[in-house]
Amino acid sequence: MSWLRRVATVALVSLLALALLWLALRLAGLDATRALAALWDGSFGNGYALTSATLVRATPLILTGLAVAIAFRAGVWNIGAEGQLLVGAATAAAVGLLATPLLGAFAAAAALAAGALAGAAWAWIAAYLRNRFGVLEVISTIMLNFVALYAVGYLVRGPLQEPMHIYPQSVPLPEPARLPRMIEGSRLHWGFALALLAAPAAWWVLRYTAAGFRVRAVGQNPSAARVAGMVDVRRTTMRVFLASGALAGLAGAIELTGVTFALYENVSPGYGYTAIAVALLAGLDPLGVLATGVFFGALEAGALAMQREAAVPSVVVNVVEALLVLLILAAARWRGGSAALARLAGGASGSAGGNGAAGPTATERAGGGAAGSTGAALGGPVSAASAEAAG
């Protein structure tokens, strides 16, 4: 039932966002109807658009969306999917370029595995800093995104630069290191199949395994999980970080071996950030991520068609995505929604029934508890302000 309601909410919100887009384009004096027609044609309009544009775009969005969703489910605010993706892509490029003669037919698989491992390793830094020193992962993952970006910038001007040393990019991967096409004559590669498998796998793990239970327990109430004695919060946090980083790293490796073939700085147009919107729209449900990932992939693919055929700047799609997120936040605030959504919108976390429209007092109590646990995690005493207030 709550599942149905969420689908209805997302559908309604999407229609509303598209209607707003149509209105805005009209007001700007553009041919709004033609633009929306181009949006449709470029995304779902025909088989080629669907497979070669929408699903190709959707693949990294689904994988990074999953990375964000499982992290947020555990209360791990990993906004470093972008950096983990970049590190995964760079590692896959290095493996594909340097080790293909050794690995032969296994080069592509090795590149993917190495990319996932590298993404996990990158996420491990933030996890270690949080567990050992209480560093807020919101801040550390942003830092790590930039370090990753500059590392890629260095690689494509240094060790991995093409031999002419003119362009800041690597040479394209040799054939064995590339992912094979899923459908002949289209751009769709087997990486999409991996994304297609990863979503139900993540859903199953979260829902039916002990590990998944621990993730949800830690996410809903870390103090309770700790006190109950059955969950090692730190270890769970660490594992979630690693899994999240591996998924994002895999997304980068797939993008490199399936789409771009060469490494360069702008290999990701912000997939790791869009992923947050993808995960939120799905209510942090892995199966939902599959749907919202394809939806966002369609939006971005359609936006390019809209620019080509109706001269509407493709960046307008960012406005639509932002509106979707804000409308979803508002809707969750307005009338409950699923427990996860309610929690995201700042509602009380305890009620599994999903009554997000809890009164302000309950909300504050939940917020206070969470603040307390963060303070404890930071290891810091209640700092100067409160001390002075007391004195």
Next chain:
Amino acid sequence: MGGAEEFVAAAVRTGTPLALAALGETVVERAGVINIGLEGIILAGAFGGLLASASGSATGFAGAALAGVAVAALFALFAVTMRADQIITGVAVNLLVVGLTGTLYRGIYGATGAALTITTTGTLPIPLLSRIPLLGPALFDQAPPTYLVYCVAPLLAWWLYRTLPGLAHRAVGERPDAARAAGASPARVRWGAILVGGAMGGIAGGMLVLSQAGTFAEGMSAGRGFIAIAIVALGRWHPFGVLAAALLFGAASALQFLFQAMGWTLPYQLFLALPYVLTLLALAGLAGRRAAAPAALGQP
């Protein structure tokens, strides 16, 4: 100017917009709110500055501040009034501003975004001070808003640590419940902090257009909002620390110009990444005292 003077001047020039945005974010984070939307605020400020610059750079800066405040108000509406998650709201705000400014820019100035230049404010040398060797020209022969930054940091430090409203402000960032019990309104404090942070971030964006580039480019904030958030952490949430950290980040990016001028081939990306690594180490307490974030940071 010699190479060293040029380097210090470049460090200050790139560091001051960062400092202004980061000082604004310090106000916000001290109230327990982390505004990832700062990136969008800076971009909106740059665009607002461009739109309003037709009748002089003073109105340009007013427009930049206004644009920043407008974006900040949207953030506050969701993050404070609706108690939505701050990170998600911030990400949405960034997406929104990138899309809006990009679309409007192409809509107003043509599909190609043809090179559009406005006259920059130029520098305003302070008598005597600007003639101090080495540091004088770097610190006191800069665009007028630079001097605003010099004033804001001590003022903010005084206000936060030496006045009653400043104490209430910090209390909201540490223990909102306790602050409420003591008679402060966390929601009002946070709204105020976010709007002030928006104005400062907007002016920082305006500086990019009005004092430096003389033109607007899509996405020209280029991560400065995130850099400012790093600066706040490296500066340990204290105005003077933040000012120093901003200059360090400015120096790191000025190094690349120095390298180019000197013809060195060292990979400057390493120096660009260095401040972020330093920030991580500082947060972990490995580079000096542990940085203490406001206890309620990020809690709705």
